[in-house]
Amino acid sequence: MSIEMIGVIGVLSMFILMALRVPIAIAMVLPAVVGIYYLKGGMSLATTIESIFWTQSTNYALSTIPMFILMGEFLFVSGVTNDLFYTFRKWFGHLRGGMAIATIGASAGFAAASGSSIATTGTIGVITAREMLKAGYDKALTGGSIVAGGTLGILIPPSTILILYGMLTGESIGKLLIAGIIPGILLTLLFILTIVISVALNPKLAPKGESSTWKERFSSLKYTIWILGLFIVVIGGMYIGLFSPTEAAAVGAFGSFLIAAVRRKMSWENCKTSLVNTLKSTGFLFAIVLGSFSLNHLLVITHLPGALVSFITDLDMSKWMIFVIIIIIYIILGAFMDSLSMVVVTVPILLPVVQSLGFDLIWFGIIIVLVIEMGLITPPVGMSCFVLNGVVKELDLGTIFKGAFRFLIPILVLVALLYIFPNIALYLPNKMF
Amino acid sequence: MKILEKTICTLSDIAKWIGMAVIMIMMLITTVSVVFRYLGITFIGAVEIVQLTLVTAIMFGLAYTHRENGHISIGLLVDHFPMKIQYVFDIIANVLTLFVCLLFSWFFFQAGMKEVTGIVTKTDLLAIPKYPFKFVISIGLLLWGLEAILKIVVSVINFGKNSPTNLQASKELDEI
Numbered sequence: 001m002s003i004e005m006i007g008v009i010g011v012l013s014m015f016i017l018m019a020l021r022v023p024i025a026i027a028m029v030l031p032a033v034v035g036i037y038y039l040k041g042g043m044s045l046a047t048t049i050e051s052i053f054w055t056q057s058t059n060y061a062l063s064t065i066p067m068f069i070l071m072g073e074f075l076f077v078s079g080v081t082n083d084l085f086y087t088f089r090k091w092f093g094h095l096r097g098g099m100a101i102a103t104i105g106a107s108a109g110f111a112a113a114s115g116s117s118i119a120t121t122g123t124i125g126v127i128t129a130r131e132m133l134k135a136g137y138d139k140a141l142t143g144g145s146i147v148a149g150g151t152l153g154i155l156i157p158p159s160t161i162l163i164l165y166g167m168l169t170g171e172s173i174g175k176l177l178i179a180g181i182i183p184g185i186l187l188t189l190l191f192i193l194t195i196v197i198s199v200a201l202n203p204k205l206a207p208k209g210e211s212s213t214w215k216e217r218f219s220s221l222k223y224t225i226w227i228l229g230l231f232i233v234v235i236g237g238m239y240i241g242l243f244s245p246t247e248a249a250a251v252g253a254f255g256s257f258l259i260a261a262v263r264r265k266m267s268w269e270n271c272k273t274s275l276v277n278t279l280k281s282t283g284f285l286f287a288i289v290l291g292s293f294s295l296n297h298l299l300v301i302t303h304l305p306g307a308l309v310s311f312i313t314d315l316d317m318s319k320w321m322i323f324v325i326i327i328i329i330y331i332i333l334g335a336f337m338d339s340l341s342m343v344v345v346t347v348p349i350l351l352p353v354v355q356s357l358g359f360d361l362i363w364f365g366i367i368i369v370l371v372i373e374m375g376l377i378t379p380p381v382g383m384s385c386f387v388l389n390g391v392v393k394e395l396d397l398g399t400i401f402k403g404a405f406r407f408l409i410p411i412l413v414l415v416a417l418l419y420i421f422p423n424i425a426l427y428l429p430n431k432m433f
Numbered sequence: 434m435k436i437l438e439k440t441i442c443t444l445s446d447i448a449k450w451i452g453m454a455v456i457m458i459m460m461l462i463t464t465v466s467v468v469f470r471y472l473g474i475t476f477i478g479a480v481e482i483v484q485l486t487l488v489t490a491i492m493f494g495l496a497y498t499h500r501e502n503g504h505i506s507i508g509l510l511v512d513h514f515p516m517k518i519q520y521v522f523d524i525i526a527n528v529l530t531l532f533v534c535l536l537f538s539w540f541f542f543q544a545g546m547k548e549v550t551g552i553v554t555k556t557d558l559l560a561i562p563k564y565p566f567k568f569v570i571s572i573g574l575l576l577w578g579l580e581a582i583l584k585i586v587v588s589v590i591n592f593g594k595n596s597p598t599n600l601q602a603s604k605e606l607d608e609i
Contacts, residue, residue: 017529018506018507019507019509019510019511020510020511020522020525020526021506021507021508021510021511021512021519021522021523021526022506022525022526022529022530023499023504023505023506023526023530024504024505024506024507025504025505026504026526026529026530026533027506029533030529030533033533033536046540046543046544049537049540050540050541050544050567053537053541053570054488054567054570057487057488057491057492057570058484058485058487058488058566059484059487060480060483060484060487062487063459063463063483063484063486063487066456066459066487066490067459067460067463070456070460243467246463246483247463247464247466247467249463250459250460250462250463250464250467251463251464251467253460253464254460254461254464257460272453275453275456275457276449276453276497278453278456279449279452279453279456279490279493279494279497279498280494280497280498280501280503281503282452282456282490282491282494283491283494283495283497283498283499283503283504284498284503284504284505286491286494286495287495287498287504288505336507336509337507338505338507340505341505341507380509381507381509
């Protein structure tokens, strides 16, 4: 048996274990344990695991993850999310489909404080779904716009997925986060355009809402000051070089703690809930990270990524064709795997291929996030749809998936735009201090 | 059995509270170091403290996450099986988790002991010994394994009774 074949068996075993409902972290670690033991022996296994776990668990750059999670948790308990929807509703509520537009706007706003699509979908869904249904919005449009807006959580900085991607590829986490800004804004606008076109073609989807005076609209802007201010300090500070990503995340968490305190929402109970949720998210995220690094070690010692590069190079296909194949692979995987595991499993394998094709790794990170977003809103896994169905029982899964389908188009459009104009993602990182 | 459950839960809870505290410390230390930098004061060793708090938060969060079913798994296939079969898969998943946790916990216990009885490695600036944190990793993984044992017991009980698998361990164990 060739050494590469051991790597292939390792990857296949991981998929089998995952399918058998074994926790993803364990599904990645077990083949690594068996493979490393088989190839290098018990002593080497102990040293390797010790080295991987110690290095990654004490990785200063990775403290960005719990800090950004904490920032989102504190902001959630501060209640600013409700205010965001209120503001967007004042501005767009009078339009046909205006509440769906406000949902996308509020999601983009919340995404600027949260690095998770699941958190964004759950939070915004609870606030907006019943309001939209009460106003007579089509159920599919309601569900679709909420889950689509939720996907912005992993694109607009901070983004947990981009931080992990940066760690796996060795790219600058700061640049990756900044790279998500313009595509995030563009995708927000494309989602809004999708709603506008949908309701123009079928006015029955959404009624017109109440109009607000200009005074009310401008007055409502005061509610966005908290998140806008925090975003400017955290992301702006990182962009102009005031803070490293880790420092930006900690300052952001502290800032959101103060916001909740000023708004008299930082009770002991809220503080405890925020910390417990952060601890839980840290636990599962890092378990997967450590599992991923263990499996990657097996892949490296079995030379599997190198063999994959040779195989793809021998196919003699154009760069464009390989790009399309990679996207299709991600779309298929997205149907069966959640976003986090997809990144940690595929990136180390595909990284040498992507590098050999000459793609910019920061640009590719944004592409990956966009494709993962599609996985979040398509069946059968479609995690965001399950989350929305969990918090808003009136929206059944089938309806949410149906409604989400139309929002795949803007994501694909943005992927195409990014392929043609890579600077959409690279302009800001290239100008960073 | 009740004693076992109570002991494991108490230990996990202690770990949880330590984990929560160090997350708060991590935030404060990093923020203070930024403020100090702009005031022209050097906060020596802030990075090292954050690194050590990070490893503590991660390892002490693992067991609680497992108790709350927070570790992601994909139920696409198994969710469609009859409940009895699902319990069997839950038992298999938790036995594998237990095996990995105990093995890795042992690795880190040995690594810690090696330093205690030999050369102690320390952090560069503050000269904090690293071995206590190797024991932290060992304890964190051990607690995760212990939580897996509780889940195994619950699944075995459920297998016998054909009751829902997502019941809290405590409720099930109370009946033993």
